[in-house]
Amino acid sequence: MTKKFVLWVHYENGEHYNDAACAIATSDSPDSHFVYHGSFNPYGYMSRDCTLFQDDDGTAYFISAARDNADLHIYRLQEDYLNVERLVGKLWQGEYREAPAVFKRNGKYYMLSSFCTGWDPNQGKYAMANSMDGPWGMLSDFGDETTYRTQPAFVLKRSEQEYLYFSDRWNGSDYFQSSYVVLPIEFNGDIPILNIYSTLSFERDANSIAGHS
Template sequence: MRRAYAILLALCLALAGALVTAGPAQAAPQTVTNGTQFTDTSGNPVHAHGGGVIKVGAYYYWFGENRNADNTFRYVDAYRSTDLKNWEFRNHVLTEAGDPELATANIERPKVMYNAATGKFVMWMHKENGVDYSEARAAVAVSDTVDGDYTWQGSFRPLGQHMSRDITVYVDTDGTGYMVSAARENYDLHIYRLTADYTGIAALVADPWHGGHREAPALFKRGGVYFMLTSGATGWNPNQQQYATATSLAGPWTAMTNIGDSTTYGSQTAYVLPVQGSSATSYLYLGDRWGNSFGGTVNDSRYVWLPLTFPSSTTMSMSWTPEVTIDTATGAVSGTSATYNTLIARHSAKCADVTSQSQWQGAQIKQYDCNGGNNQKYWFKPVSGGYYQLMTRHSSLCVQENASTVTQEKCSASATSQQWSVTTTGSYVNVVSRASGECLDVNGASTANAAAIITYTCNGGTNQQWTRGS
C-alpha cells in the first residue's frame, strides 16, 4: 500500500511540475540589431510596420501593417514573443476580405488595447480609401482574444467632423482609454477620450499644438508625467522628431523639444514600449525606417529600436546604437557602445563609401570624396579569432567579399567572407579578408570617384593602405 501511495504521489508531483513549466520559459536577455528587417521564428520577414505592442500574460504581442506590393492594405499581422527578439507569427488578425469596406481600403498604424470591463481587445487604426488620403477616418475592430480574428466595426471621423490620420492609443492607470490622431491635414494633433468600451469617441480632450504639423504620435506615462513623441509631416522621409510633456492629458502641455538627430536615425515613431521587469521599467522607442524612403515599399521597411533615457522627470533623450540588449525579465534595456571609423585610402585620400547611400544588400563599396556621410562610417565589430565585421552605420549591413567584388550584405556571424583582420604598418592599416587572405584594394590604384573597392593579392601598394579616421 505504501509503495502504491509513493508511486501515486510521485506521479502527482511530476504532473504538477509539468503544469507549472508548461508556460513560456523565463526569457533570457537578447540583442537586437538596429536598422534591419527582422525575421520571425520561421525565417519570414516580420511585417508589423507602423505597429504597436501590448503585453498579455508572459507574451508581448506586436501588431502592424502587412501590405501588398502596391502598398495597399493586405493584413494586420500579429506576432508574439517573450524576449522581444524571437517573434512567432500568430495570425492575420484583420484581412482585406474581412469586410466589404476593407476590400478597397488602406489601413495604417493599427494599435490594440485591452478593455478589462468588457474583456474585449479593441484595435484602432487609420483608414483611407486605398487610392488617396481624402477620407482621413479612424476605424475600429474587436476580438475576444488578443491574436484572434478581429471583427470590423466600421470607420468614421471623430465626433463626426475631425480628420483622423496617424493614430495611437493609450490606457491610463485608472482604466480610461484615449486615442490620439493627426487632424486637419496633419496640422493639429488631437487627444480624445474614448467611450467606456473603447470603441467610440466620448470627447475631445485637448488640441495642444494647433498648427504644429505633427504626425506619428506615441503616448506614454512615466512617474506621473505624460510624454508625447511625434514626427514632422514629411511623408515617408524621416525628419527631426520632437516630444512634449504634461501632468494631465488635458494639459497644459509643454512646447515640443527636439530628440535624436535631424532624421531620428533614419526612422519615424511607431510606438514607445514600457518594458517592465523585476528590477526596472525601461522605455523602448520603436521606429520604422520606411522602405518607401529608399526606393522600396512598406514591406521593405526596417526597424529602429532605441533605448529612451530620462535626464530628469520631464526630459527625454535618445542616441544611436547599432544593437540593443533587452532583458524582459529584469526590465533592463541598454545600447551597445560602438565607435565608427572611416577608411581613407592612402593613395587617393578618398573614403570607402557605400554607393548612393544605398540601404540594399548587394550595393558595392567604392571610393568617394570624404564627406562625413554615414555611408562612409563603419563599426569594427569584434568577432572570434581576432577578426572584425565592418558594419555600415547607415544601413547596419556588413562589408562582404564576393569573389573579388566588395559589397554590403546582411550580417552573418558565421560568414568568413564578412570577417576581416586589421594589420598596422606605420601610420596605415591593411584590411585582409579571412576567407581569401586578400587585401582591401582600390581597383587599379585609381584616384577617381566611384572606383571600385575590391580584394586583391596583398602587395604593399598604397591603394591597399588605409587610415582609420574618426
C-alpha cells in the same frame, strides 16, 4: 467593460487619401478573428496618423492627426473603448505633427511625434504634461536631426524606469523594404534622450538594457 481586445486604426478606402477616418474592430484574441465595426470621423474631424494610450486607471485615449495633419487631437474614449467620449484638446495647431506615441513615467505624460515630411525622416520632437487633459508643454528635440532615420510607432514600458522606442524606418523608393528600429529611451531627470545603438541586450528581470554602439 467588454473584456475584448479593441483595435483602432487609420482608415482610407484604397483609392485615394481623402477619407481620413478612424476604424474600430474587436476580438476575443489579440491576434485573430477581429470583427470590423466600421469607420467614422470623430466629431466630423479628419483622423490620420494615430495612437492609443491607456492610463493607469483604465481610461483610454485616442490621439490622431487632424485638419490635413496640421493639428493633433486627443479624444477620451468611452468606457467600452468603442467610441470617443469627448475631445480633450487640439495640440500644436498648425505645427503639422504626425506619428504620435504616448507614454507615462513618474506621473508625467510624454508625447513623441514627427514633422510631416512624407517618407523622409526628420527631427523628432517630444512634449510633456501633468495630465492627458493638458496643458502640454512646448515641442523639444528628440534624437538627432533625422531621429536616427526613424519615425515614432509606439513606446513600450518594460519596467517602471525602462522604456523602449519602437519606430519605423521607411524606404520611400521601395516601401516593402522598410524596417523597424528599437532603441532605449534614456532620461536625464525628466528629459527623454534617444541615442543610437547597433545592438541591444536585455536581462530577463526587465531591469537592465545594455546598448552597444
